[in-house]
Amino acid sequence: MESVPVRCPACRRDHMYVAPAYPCPCGSPTAPPLLRGAPVTTITHRTWNDDWVTARCGACGRHDQWPQPELCCPCGAVLRIPVRPVASIGRAPGTASRPVRPSHIPLPRTAAAPRPAFRPLTIRTARDAVGAAALYLKWLGYRDVVQPAARPSSRIDLRAAGLIAQVDSTTRATALRDVECLWLNALSASVSAVLFSLAGYAREARERADGLGIPLFVMDLTGTPQPVNSPADELVSTGA
Structure with missing residues (x-):
């Protein structure tokens, strides 16, 4: 797996970071490509555009949305790791030009064990x-x-x-x-x-x-x- 050196801008601590891989619908593990040498940023608030990035599966060519790579520094700062942009040319046939948030990807930082869909109880009282x-x-x-x-x-x-x-x-x-x-x-x-x-x-x-x-x-x-x-x-x- 690709690793990059990361320095926390808050405490100046050095880390080696490896982006987590998540399964593509085709079954192949896929991770966003990290942008080596680019400065990291400290996360102070979250938005949809910042929390998800586009990545291309190396096995099937599918473009999809994946969690933005992040690192939790021991000093308490949460760091956003830059990724290389994916060019729109060469997109896999049948793939939408603007990916939507997939249901098979967990929230950033943590990949929880799969759970069945929640079955709610209608509230009347x-x-x-x-x-x-x-x-x-x-x-x-x-x-x-x-x-x-x-x-x-x-x-x-x-x-x-x-x-x-x-x-x-x-x-x-x-x-x-x-x-x-x-x-x-x-x-x-x-x-x-x-x-x-x-x-x-x-x-x-x-x-x-x-x-x-x-x-x-x-x-x-x-x-x-x-x-x-x-x-x-x-x-x-x-x-x-």
Whole structure:
């Protein structure tokens, strides 16, 4: 596999980086070609265009979208590794000129074990919302997911091995106080925390959750949670 030297612009630490390979639909492992000698950049926010790059399968010639190569430096910086652009000429016959995001590629940095498609629970009541969140946590790989018969004063709706979760089924956006209370409960129990909401999150709540590393999900009435911050994206990518 091709490797390139990488120097972190934040701490000046040197690394040797090898781009991970993912399977093309034809079955051949494919990795974006790295651009040797180009400066790396520190990721401060994410966009679709920056998180995916076009790569060509050397076996079948297919052009497709693949995760942008990234490196997590021990100093905490996440570095974007430049890749060589793929020319549009010589495109494999029948391949679209503008690839779409493939369902067979995991999120950047982590290739999780394949999971079956999530089968949601339609939400008609607040209890359904908790049940849908419990199913989702099991789908992510959490063990021993327990739903209390009655909601405790701590407002913890679900417990699993190493995890507690809260489900906000109200019609208001989840507030900063909800995030902080969940974090304090998780801290006292030495476990991780996840938060689900039907109405979304206040800006201050999202910012605080990002700082605390709490995954945030929103759910619609079909019962399908969607990640809304980076910790949630990472959880979906890696699983429990």
